[in-house]
Amino acid sequence: MSALLDVMGPRIQLLTDLSENRDYSLMKAEVPPGVIVPVHSHDDRETFVVLSGELEAFTEDSWRTVTAGDTIDIPGNVKHAWRNSSSETVTLLVASTVKMGEFFSEIGRPADTVPPGPPAPEVVMHFVTVALAYGYWLGTPEDNASIGISLG
Numbered sequence: 001m002s003a004l005l006d007v008m009g010p011r012i013q014l015l016t017d018l019s020e021n022r023d024y025s026l027m028k029a030e031v032p033p034g035v036i037v038p039v040h041s042h043d044d045r046e047t048f049v050v051l052s053g054e055l056e057a058f059t060e061d062s063w064r065t066v067t068a069g070d071t072i073d074i075p076g077n078v079k080h081a082w083r084n085s086s087s088e089t090v091t092l093l094v095a096s097t098v099k100m101g102e103f104f105s106e107i108g109r110p111a112d113t114v115p116p117g118p119p120a121p122e123v124v125m126h127f128v129t130v131a132l133a134y135g136y137w138l139g140t141p142e143d144n145a146s147i148g149i150s151l152g
Contacts, residue, residue, distance in 0.1 A: 005108025008119060008127055009035035012104045025101030029092040031055060037082040038149055039139035044097040048072045053090030056083045058147055081149060103134050
């Protein structure tokens, strides 16, 4: 099993070996309290199963609360965002494409080496550069503000 990677707040552990499996990527994710994943979209379908905790999910045009046992399926190219407003870490099982697993591997940093607090500017720039190279859409501060997310 791979190391726990910090991917700009959420932590991801790849459960599938992408060098052998080229059909899908299965991951375990942790979303600590206070973590926000800004609005974005990509052509990769993602299916999330909440294993523990409570998370707010934005898809298309509204927020909803998801809890343990809930499944959210996000087709490709649908704008979505996440936020953990609770006081506990949320655990998810995530099924997506190999491309998404490779993206997380490329932007992720070993979780035990990441200092607390917001990521450094060069970490954010690396994330943005890689996301755009993968063809992913990242919402502007205005896009995020329109759904209730303040970016800094």
